[in-house]
Amino acid sequence: MLKVAVGVIKNQYNEVLISKRSKKAHQGGLWEFPGGKVEEGEKTEDALKRELLEELNIEVLTAVPFIQVKHDYNDIGVLLEVYLVESFQGKACGMEGQPIKWLAIDSLEKSSFPAANKAIIDALNLPRYYPIVDESIGAEEEMLRHLKTLISGGYTMIQWRAKSLNKSGFKHLAEQAMALCKRNNVRLFINSSMTDALEMNAEAIHLSANEVLAMKNKASSLEGVLLAASCHNEQELKAAKELGVLFAVLSPVCATQTHIGMKPLGWPQFKSLSEAVPLPVFALGGVGPETLDKALSNGAYGVAGIRAFGR
Numbered sequence: 001m002l003k004v005a006v007g008v009i010k011n012q013y014n015e016v017l018i019s020k021r022s023k024k025a026h027q028g029g030l031w032e033f034p035g036g037k038v039e040e041g042e043k044t045e046d047a048l049k050r051e052l053l054e055e056l057n058i059e060v061l062t063a064v065p066f067i068q069v070k071h072d073y074n075d076i077g078v079l080l081e082v083y084l085v086e087s088f089q090g091k092a093c094g095m096e097g098q099p100i101k102w103l104a105i106d107s108l109e110k111s112s113f114p115a116a117n118k119a120i121i122d123a124l125n126l127p128r129y130y131p132i133v134d135e136s137i138g139a140e141e142e143m144l145r146h147l148k149t150l151i152s153g154g155y156t157m158i159q160w161r162a163k164s165l166n167k168s169g170f171k172h173l174a175e176q177a178m179a180l181c182k183r184n185n186v187r188l189f190i191n192s193s194m195t196d197a198l199e200m201n202a203e204a205i206h207l208s209a210n211e212v213l214a215m216k217n218k219a220s221s222l223e224g225v226l227l228a229a230s231c232h233n234e235q236e237l238k239a240a241k242e243l244g245v246l247f248a249v250l251s252p253v254c255a256t257q258t259h260i261g262m263k264p265l266g267w268p269q270f271k272s273l274s275e276a277v278p279l280p281v282f283a284l285g286g287v288g289p290e291t292l293d294k295a296l297s298n299g300a301y302g303v304a305g306i307r308a309f310g311r
């Protein structure tokens with residue numbers, strides 16, 4: 001497997017730099033995030049610095065690990081180690097004659113990039129908030145009403161769960177929620193078993209940690225379905241990463257009503273766990289929109305919660 005250092009270079013307008021691969025290269029003629037092969041014995045971060053200097057004539061000042069993407073092209077397999085380049089020196093230009101351009105993150109077209117980049121683009125477009133609707137909000141009508149409130153509040157990614165309903169009751173309710181979200185261009189993650197969620201044609205599924213551990217290496221049949229997972233420790237985070245989830249939720253950070261009996265992680269442990277696995281991680285448990293900054297400074301990608309959102 002070819003190890004590749006890839007830099008998503010951001011500017012202050014929330015744009016990223018993309019560069020066109022030469023026609024003759026592997027995956028030629030498509031756009032890419034600049035970078036290149038890690039040499040024998042080289043650290044990925046050093047390869048990133050070297051490649052961006054060679055290809056763009058810029059000096060990387062700060063780069064943080066973002067995600068890793070494994071992809072099998074028919075001819076070769078690649079492991080893309082993707083960094084967010086948050087600051088650099090110099091003016092970027094195409095040193096190998098390649099066209100380059102700055103583009104807003106939400107206008108990156110997946111079809112103009114190699115297939116492995118789909119996961120990078122999905123991750124770049126992840127919102128920072130992940131509200132959860134469950135039965136602690138109220139009965140079925142109240143859950144749907146709360147979902148509408150969240151949608152009007154501008155939230156674009158929401159989790160839906162109702163653990164006490166039987167399978168057909170949950171399916172009926174989830175279908176109404178999915179239809180509402182579809183009309184409003186909101187991504188709804190259905191929290192249930194993989195089998196049930198697939199049966200109701202969910203486009204996004206939120207898995208429990210146990211389900212993730214039980215699913216090892218079974219993700220290949222899931223093309224086109226987005227996955228997320230609930231995790232509480234490093235082993236679960238690693239299994240979720242291995243399964244190919246888009247992001248994980250790590251809990252409980254602080255003590256809450258919904259996590260009675262579970263020992264809170266606290267921020268220092270949250271930070272070391274989220275840094276141990278290259279995956280966007282949302283903090284859950286006593287956090288909300290007003291704690292986003294605190295969460296970000298502790299390695300979180302964003303915050304998740306039930307009652308803290310849409311009130």
Ligand SMILES: Nc1nc2c([nH]c(=O)n2[C@H]2C[C@H](O)[C@@H](COP(=O)(O)OP(=O)(O)OP(=O)(O)O)O2)c(=O)[nH]1
Nearest residue numbers: 004006025026027032033034035036037078114116
């Ligand atoms: N740099 C980069 N490579 C990508 C991306 N997506 C993707 O699938 N790849 C694949 C294509 C290649 O098989 C491999 C990276 O190779 P590369 O052509 O950039 O490597 P390099 O700069 O060292 O090239 P060279 O000196 O060997 O010509 O990873 C991406 O966004 N950026």
Ligand SMILES: [Mg+2]
Nearest residue numbers: 034035036037
């Ligand atoms: Mg390159």
